[in-house]
Amino acid sequence: MADRINADRLLSDLTHLSQIGAGPDGALWRVAGTKADRAGRDWLDKTMRVEGLHTYYDDIGNVFSRRENTSGPWLLIGSHADTVPAGGHLDGAYGVIAAMEVLRTLHETGHPMADHVETVAWFDEEGVGPQSAGGLVGSTALAGSAHADDLVGYLEIHVEQGRRMEDAGLDLAPVTGIVGVRRYQASVSGQDNHAGTTMWADRQDAGRVAARIVAALKDIILGIDPKGIGNAGVIHFGPGAANVVPGTAGAELEIRASSDSALDDIEADLHQTVSRIATEENCAATLTRISAKPAAHFDKLLLDIVEETCRANGRTDRLLSYAGHDASVLSTRLPTAMMFVPSTGGFSHSNKEHTPDEQLVLGTQALLESVLKMAPILLEQPKSPVALAA
Ligand SMILES: [Zn+2]
Numbered sequence: 001m002a003d004r005i006n007a008d009r010l011l012s013d014l015t016h017l018s019q020i021g022a023g024p025d026g027a028l029w030r031v032a033g034t035k036a037d038r039a040g041r042d043w044l045d046k047t048m049r050v051e052g053l054h055t056y057y058d059d060i061g062n063v064f065s066r067r068e069n070t071s072g073p074w075l076l077i078g079s080h081a082d083t084v085p086a087g088g089h090l091d092g093a094y095g096v097i098a099a100m101e102v103l104r105t106l107h108e109t110g111h112p113m114a115d116h117v118e119t120v121a122w123f124d125e126e127g128v129g130p131q132s133a134g135g136l137v138g139s140t141a142l143a144g145s146a147h148a149d150d151l152v153g154y155l156e157i158h159v160e161q162g163r164r165m166e167d168a169g170l171d172l173a174p175v176t177g178i179v180g181v182r183r184y185q186a187s188v189s190g191q192d193n194h195a196g197t198t199m200w201a202d203r204q205d206a207g208r209v210a211a212r213i214v215a216a217l218k219d220i221i222l223g224i225d226p227k228g229i230g231n232a233g234v235i236h237f238g239p240g241a242a243n244v245v246p247g248t249a250g251a252e253l254e255i256r257a258s259s260d261s262a263l264d265d266i267e268a269d270l271h272q273t274v275s276r277i278a279t280e281e282n283c284a285a286t287l288t289r290i291s292a293k294p295a296a297h298f299d300k301l302l303l304d305i306v307e308e309t310c311r312a313n314g315r316t317d318r319l320l321s322y323a324g325h326d327a328s329v330l331s332t333r334l335p336t337a338m339m340f341v342p343s344t345g346g347f348s349h350s351n352k353e354h355t356p357d358e359q360l361v362l363g364t365q366a367l368l369e370s371v372l373k374m375a376p377i378l379l380e381q382p383k384s385p386v387a388l389a390a
Contacts, residue, residue: 018089032124061123080125088353139326163346171314180295192247207246302337
């Protein structure tokens with residue numbers, strides 16, 4: 001029988017952290033690099049500096065804790081300490097506090113695995129501060145550092161930030177991977193002209209091209225990846241008057257899919273569609289890729305272990321993550337896995353973020369049991385190919 005986490009301490013630590021950087025309405029303002037963010041990390045550091053535990057900051061600002069006088073290697077567990085502006089109290093914070101609870105439980109019960117667990121609170125996952133390097137900053141630094149050689153794996157628990165789990169009545173979800181994300185700029189040029197006197201057949205309507213591309217996006221994505229999703233969040237017509245046929249138009253498109261090959265296929269289809277629609281409307285159009293984040297696939301063995309412990313603790317099903325997480329970066333260097341607890345109403349990046357206490361406790365218990373199952377296996381294994389290739 002595995003040890004039990006201390007549910008009261010978990011919940012009271014979460015409450016404590018949710019007061020650091022809180023506005024009058026309870027929303028959190030611990031944007032990375034701000035005073036409140038630093039105060040939050042300092043509090044985490046101080047909280048873990050108890051008898052027998054050692055804490056430290058690395059150069060980038062990640063906060064770690066582990067047992068004193070241990071020489072590793074360690075299984076790393078944790079999440080990020082920063083928030084978006086007016087964020088919620090669970091995004092990132094839950095995974096950090098849950099990891100701390102797991103280490104303290106192992107430490108206090110004198111479990112031999114206590115020597116091989118390290119916790120982390122990542123610096124700047126969100127990437128929204130004025131000085132930010134774009135998010136996933138702390139995890140990217142660690143993945144490229146020598147300390148990664150001392151680690152055998154990474155495990156993160158996080159709130160789902162959507163409503164799939166609540167809708168399906170799930171308590172816990174092993175996460176199979178994280179979608180890849182690509183962004184594009186579509187630019188269309190036609191001819192601006194009088195909107196009354198220019199007959200349909202004579203138009204070079206750049207606006208119609210952009211609108212048809214936006215409308216086609218959903219079918220293109222779903223035709224290739226049933227789990228894919230997309231968005232057209234920016235569109236503009238020029239010169240921009242009700243009585244002028246638009247001579248120029250642009251749209252920013254985003255696609256998310258479960259694998260890089262699906263992203264490739266969607267991209268190819270999108271290119272074809274853009275040029276076909278432009279030709280049909282007597283316009284010229286280009287599609288330019290602005291950014292690309294690869295899809296992440298978590299370690300199969302660790303995923304099986306997480307699924308087993310989730311199932312032992314509650315209603316469970318595997319999910320793909322549509323939001324980015326530090327775990328995606330770590331998965332390029334170390335065997336990595338993730339698990340979710342539900343988000344009530346699907347709210348996140350908002351002070352409406354909520355998960356029932358029982359599910360926060362269940363998740364942390366499943367995290368502890370996952371650590372106890374995977375740590376001995378990872379410690380015995382020679383470095384996996386993914387680690388050697390990095
Ligand atoms: Zn997060």
